[in-house]
Amino acid sequence: MTIDVNQFHGVFFDESDEHLQDMEQLLMTLDVDNPDPEELNSIFRAAHSIKGGSGIFGFDALMNLTHVMENLLDKARNQEIQVTAAIVDIFLQTLDVLKDTLAAYKEQTELPQDQIEASIKVLEETLARASGQTADDLQESVHQQDTSAQSNDIEGFGFFDDDEGEAQTAVSETQSEEIEGFGFFNDEDESSHSKPQTEKTANEAQDDEGFGFYAPENLPIKPDAEQAAQSVPKQPIVKPVKPKPKAAPKEAASIRVDTTKIDAMVNLVGELVITQSMLSNVGQEVEGQIGERLQLAIDELQRNTREIQESVMSMRMLPVNMTFNRFPRVVRDLSSKLGKKVDLVIQGGNTEIDKSLIEKLVDPLTHLVRNSIDHGVESPEKRLASGKSENGTVILSAEQKGSSIIIGIIDDGAGLNKERILEKATQNGLPVSPDMPDSEIWQLIFQAGFSTAAEVTDVSGRGVGMDVVRRNIESIGGRIEIESSQGEGSAFYIHLPLTLAIVDGMCVSVGDQIFVIPLLNVIESFQPTKSQVKTLGNDKVLWIRDQYWPLVSLTQLMQVDNGVIEPTKGIVVLLESSKKRYGVLVDSLVGQQQVVIKSLEQHYKKVAGIAGATIMGDGKVAMILDADSVAANCINIPNEEVSL
Amino acid sequence: MSEAALQQAVSASQENEFLSFVLGEEHYALDITTVKEIRGYEQVTKIANAPSFIKGVINLRGDIVPIVDLRIKFNVGEATYNDFTIVIMLNVHDRIVGIVVDGVSDVIRLSEEDMLPPPEFGVAFDSKYLHGLADVDEHMVILVNIESLITSNELGLVETKTQAVEV
Numbered sequence: 001m002t003i004d005v006n007q008f009h010g011v012f013f014d015e016s017d018e019h020l021q022d023m024e025q026l027l028m029t030l031d032v033d034n035p036d037p038e039e040l041n042s043i044f045r046a047a048h049s050i051k052g053g054s055g056i057f058g059f060d061a062l063m064n065l066t067h068v069m070e071n072l073l074d075k076a077r078n079q080e081i082q083v084t085a086a087i088v089d090i091f092l093q094t095l096d097v098l099k100d101t102l103a104a105y106k107e108q109t110e111l112p113q114d115q116i117e118a119s120i121k122v123l124e125e126t127l128a129r130a131s132g133q134t135a136d137d138l139q140e141s142v143h144q145q146d147t148s149a150q151s152n153d154i155e156g157f158g159f160f161d162d163d164e165g166e167a168q169t170a171v172s173e174t175q176s177e178e179i180e181g182f183g184f185f186n187d188e189d190e191s192s193h194s195k196p197q198t199e200k201t202a203n204e205a206q207d208d209e210g211f212g213f214y215a216p217e218n219l220p221i222k223p224d225a226e227q228a229a230q231s232v233p234k235q236p237i238v239k240p241v242k243p244k245p246k247a248a249p250k251e252a253a254s255i256r257v258d259t260t261k262i263d264a265m266v267n268l269v270g271e272l273v274i275t276q277s278m279l280s281n282v283g284q285e286v287e288g289q290i291g292e293r294l295q296l297a298i299d300e301l302q303r304n305t306r307e308i309q310e311s312v313m314s315m316r317m318l319p320v321n322m323t324f325n326r327f328p329r330v331v332r333d334l335s336s337k338l339g340k341k342v343d344l345v346i347q348g349g350n351t352e353i354d355k356s357l358i359e360k361l362v363d364p365l366t367h368l369v370r371n372s373i374d375h376g377v378e379s380p381e382k383r384l385a386s387g388k389s390e391n392g393t394v395i396l397s398a399e400q401k402g403s404s405i406i407i408g409i410i411d412d413g414a415g416l417n418k419e420r421i422l423e424k425a426t427q428n429g430l431p432v433s434p435d436m437p438d439s440e441i442w443q444l445i446f447q448a449g450f451s452t453a454a455e456v457t458d459v460s461g462r463g464v465g466m467d468v469v470r471r472n473i474e475s476i477g478g479r480i481e482i483e484s485s486q487g488e489g490s491a492f493y494i495h496l497p498l499t500l501a502i503v504d505g506m507c508v509s510v511g512d513q514i515f516v517i518p519l520l521n522v523i524e525s526f527q528p529t530k531s532q533v534k535t536l537g538n539d540k541v542l543w544i545r546d547q548y549w550p551l552v553s554l555t556q557l558m559q560v561d562n563g564v565i566e567p568t569k570g571i572v573v574l575l576e577s578s579k580k581r582y583g584v585l586v587d588s589l590v591g592q593q594q595v596v597i598k599s600l601e602q603h604y605k606k607v608a609g610i611a612g613a614t615i616m617g618d619g620k621v622a623m624i625l626d627a628d629s630v631a632a633n634c635i636n637i638p639n640e641e642v643s644l
Numbered sequence: 645m646s647e648a649a650l651q652q653a654v655s656a657s658q659e660n661e662f663l664s665f666v667l668g669e670e671h672y673a674l675d676i677t678t679v680k681e682i683r684g685y686e687q688v689t690k691i692a693n694a695p696s697f698i699k700g701v702i703n704l705r706g707d708i709v710p711i712v713d714l715r716i717k718f719n720v721g722e723a724t725y726n727d728f729t730i731v732i733m734l735n736v737h738d739r740i741v742g743i744v745v746d747g748v749s750d751v752i753r754l755s756e757e758d759m760l761p762p763p764e765f766g767v768a769f770d771s772k773y774l775h776g777l778a779d780v781d782e783h784m785v786i787l788v789n790i791e792s793l794i795t796s797n798e799l800g801l802v803e804t805k806t807q808a809v810e811v
Contacts, residue, residue: 267706513689558692600691603739604701604710604801607691613701613708621689621703 008326012053013106014256015362016062019046020102024095032085040077043091045468047073050098052366056330061116062101068123069094072130081130090126094119259356262315269305269312270596270615276305277617313596316356320398320407321349323361327369327396334373341380341390342373347397353405357496361407364469368409368492369394371466376413376490386487388412401628404478405496412489416442416482424450442482446470505624507590507616508573511560514622515586516595516614521627523574523581525589533567540567542583549574550582552630557609558623563587577627584630597624659755664785665732665745667714668721671783672745673752674790678734682748685729695800704733704740710801713744717799721746736794741801752785754778759787770798 023046026039047070054062069091075081097112097119104111276298283291283298324346335342353361377383377392384390395410418441425432425444432444444450446466473480473494484490505516506525526544534541534548542549551572555563564570564587572583595614600607611626662673688700688711697717701708711731715721723744731742762774773796775787795802 270706558690560690598706598708600701600708603707603741604691608693610692613689615703615706615708619703620687621701621708623689623691 008322009057009106010254011359011362012057013102015359016050016053016102019050020095020099022046024092027088027091027095030083030088032083032088035076035083037077037079040073040083044070044073044077048468049363052363052370055333056326056366058329058333059101059105061111061113062098062105065094065098065101065116065120065123068120068127069098072123072127075127075130087126087130090122094123259316262312265312266316266596269309273305273309274615274617274619276301278619316354317352318355318358319350320353320358320361320405321346322358323365324349324396324398326362327365330366330369331373331394334370335377338374339379340373340377340392342377342392342394345393345395347395348399351398351400351405353398353496357405360472361494361496364472364494365396365407365409367466367469369396372409372411372413372490372492376411376415378414382414407494407496408491409494410489410491415486415488415490416445416484418486421445438484439482442484445482446480504592505595505614506573506592507622508554508571508586509588509590510554510558510586511563513558513560514590514616514620515554515558516622516624517573517575517584518611518624518627519592521575521577521625523576525571525573527570528567528572530568542567542572544574544583550580551585552582553585554625555585555587557584557630575627575630577631580631582631584625595622595624659753662752662754662785662787663732664749664752664780665730666747666749667718667745670720671749671780671785672788673754673778673785674732674734674788676751678736678790680733680735680740683731683733683742684727685725685731685744697799698801699744702742704742707740709733709740709742711742711744712799712801715744715746734790734794736791739794739802741794752778752780754780754787762786 023043026043026046030036030039030043047066051063051066051070054060054066072081072087073091076083076087081087097115100112101116103109280298280302283294286294327346328344331342331344372394373392377394378386378388380390383392393412395408397406397408397410399406418438421441421444422432422434425447428447428450430444430447432441446469450466470480473496478494478496481493481495482490483493504519506519506522508515508517528542528544532543533551534543536548540551540553542551551567553563553565554560555565564585567585570585570587571589572585573589574583575581595616597612598614600610600613607623609626609630611624611629613621613623616622661676663676663679664671664673666672686702688702690700691698691710694700697713699711699713701710703709713723715723725744728747730745730748732745732748733740733742758778759776760778762771762776773789773793775789778785778787793799
């Protein structure tokens, strides 16, 4: 399992790098006098995501630091403390430490332990001080700086900005000079009293190194001088100057490419396929020897284009296991931490989904799985007491259904607590009533800052998780549904759209239009005889395979002109959807082919009965039927007009 | 700086280019920066249950783009389709929409002063979708606020949910 997790380290590093960059950008642009709560929220969420991810992979140092950072950010976004330039500086410098730590994990070199500890200390001090911030406190803290020599540079910055007394400015000025001197080993007086410390740290480092020698031999042995210099950062936050242990840069086994570039390529290849089929139409008209040679070349081109298309498509599609495989470790670590027994079951891991969706699924899934274990599954004693097996089960499942992919996170725990949610919602001033349908009550947990957990742990309970989950899911055009019953467990279903998936389709013609029916839904097709068609009220039904099948006319449903309406004159395709089995009446069958699903929603909106559109060989647009939606929209309300 | 020079400077900086087009008897114009391209009308693929003014969708180099016939929507002119029927492809808020018009006439430059407030009645468009009126070569040109029209619920091109996200 370790190997499996390792292969996802790269993704985590890349994502964390992005999160750090985001945070940095947001912090740089943050308006200190009038901070935008949304920006603070974003910074907070980024920190939260890094914390979550580092928890999964067991990067404890990273997790500890982000946890403290998050505490401070939480206060800031809840406006419990006033964000000042000094605090922003502290955050920025913490980010630097985070970057170094991340790099150390990435290169598998020694962690900048001292820096991390120092950062945590600074953050904690700031947190403590900021909580009860008064002028006196501030002044006091300045004097503390004299001895602590930890964060005085930061404070110094703070005071340069503030209108505090001259004396204090002087203090901090001396401090920062001192630090500078310290860094460059100047002979000036100020630095003299910091020297012993340098030596001390150097000694410490050597001690550490001594231990290090017992560690595996592949540990790089560095010269003492470098060691000393490296561990000098007792005040790392104020000293970005430090020799970085540079491991030889590794060859990149993969490159990250902007998905928009791939999208552009997919579109271009689509155009290429269309051009190619136009060319082959022309080629068929050429006769004689040249025609034969042209035909050979066109066949070759056709093969090549198909291969290009396939490889471009495969660039984007990945098995959902890429995401799921992270979770056995999460579940194991978390359940042992919480003293719970949880079995993880993974279903449908080979379902292929778009790469961009995979990347964006990681955060929400992590939150949901952690939530299920933390809040859902009960302790073994409780489970036994309520007559359940000692081990709780969490199921992660993925399946393709019609035009969407459904990812489920299902646990057999206690279920959501309706009373608690309603109580909390009332506290938060949300308009609720106990008569609300369950599904609406469950949706309340996606409100920002909504948490029914009694205390904040590093697992969950801050109320940020579900907020992030919903935002992430919605940002990729999905939605999330909750089913829950008290005492039996809860299930979260993430419905994702099938953007840019390929579907094997049966092309049928109706009037002058072509429709694509996903082959997945097709049972068979045939020309009905008069005796098979029965009339039931205003509706027609088919008697075949010893049962009655509702019959839907695609001409009427899709409002096509000049399509066949009389069943015996057309072809009936029998379909099976998750909801119903029925037949659709079409004019004729055109053929079977793989089509690329294109979103109608990108420039228009969702259309009932339609999963998407595709572009046919002649450049025309064809609609792809959504068997589920046709069943839901048409068959249960046979006599009404289909409304959008 | 003299008053006149100042005014000139202001007006020069605020001069905008509009693309004028014809719907029936009336002359309209829209902000040229929203225009992606102009092309001839081509066969569309119909969309079921769409209002009659949404003709259908076309393939615009891999994008599935809806085509709206403003003549039907605003009941001006006659909705005929021939070789001279023009579609203006617009790019509004990252969405591409094609609008069918009777013809494209000219690119006109207008400054703020040239724009007169829109009338409350007498124009097929609701005044909230108008920037105003302008007098160009003795024609009255109606300046359409195409962004608000395309994203409005009236055309139903944008799902209400998506609209909320975009705002």
